[in-house]
Amino acid sequence: xxxxxxxxxxxxxxxxxxxxxxxxxxxxxxxxxxxxxxxxxxxxxxxxxxxxxxxxxxxxxxxxxxxxxxxxxxxxxxxxxxxxxxxxxxxxxxxxxxxxxxxxxxxxxxxxxxx
Numbered sequence: 611x612x613x614x615x616x617x618x619x620x621x622x623x624x625x626x627x628x629x630x631x632x633x634x635x636x637x638x639x640x641x642x643x644x645x646x647x648x649x650x651x652x653x654x655x656x657x658x659x660x661x662x663x664x665x666x667x668x669x670x671x672x673x674x675x676x677x678x679x680x681x682x683x684x685x686x687x688x689x690x691x692x693x694x695x696x697x698x699x700x701x702x703x704x705x706x707x708x709x710x711x712x713x714x715x716x717x718x719x720x721x722x723x724x725x
Contacts, residue, residue, distance in 0.1 A: 618654065625649050625657045628665070636666035 629637075629645045637645065645664050649656035 618657075621657055622649065622653050625660050629660060632666060637664055638666065639663050 626646065626649055629642060629649065632642070634642050640648070645656075645660055649660055
């Protein structure tokens with residue numbers, strides 16, 4: 611019987627830590643403060659309610675924090691908007707990379723000639 615009290619106390623602490631650490635935007639049905647009060651005032655019912663109705667779903671996509679750069683926060687930003695512009699950008703990247711490789715090879719030749 612004393613182990614039942616200890617077990618419920620441990621679950622209570624775990625639930626409170628879980629509520630506190632969960633991002634406010636992912637909590638379901640009630641605000642974070644209401645869940646904390648519910649678990650403290652009605653421990654057994656509050657713990658069960660949190661686990662069943664308050665915890666975020668496991669398959670929820672994690673919410674991102676604002677970076678301060680709205681152009682990076684646009685959904686689907688990794689998908690090319692204009693195929694022609696995308697191909698042009700990739701051509702420029704390849705040309706820049708080739709130019710850097712060429713310069714590096716020239717520097718290596720100069721260094722070898724000096725030695």
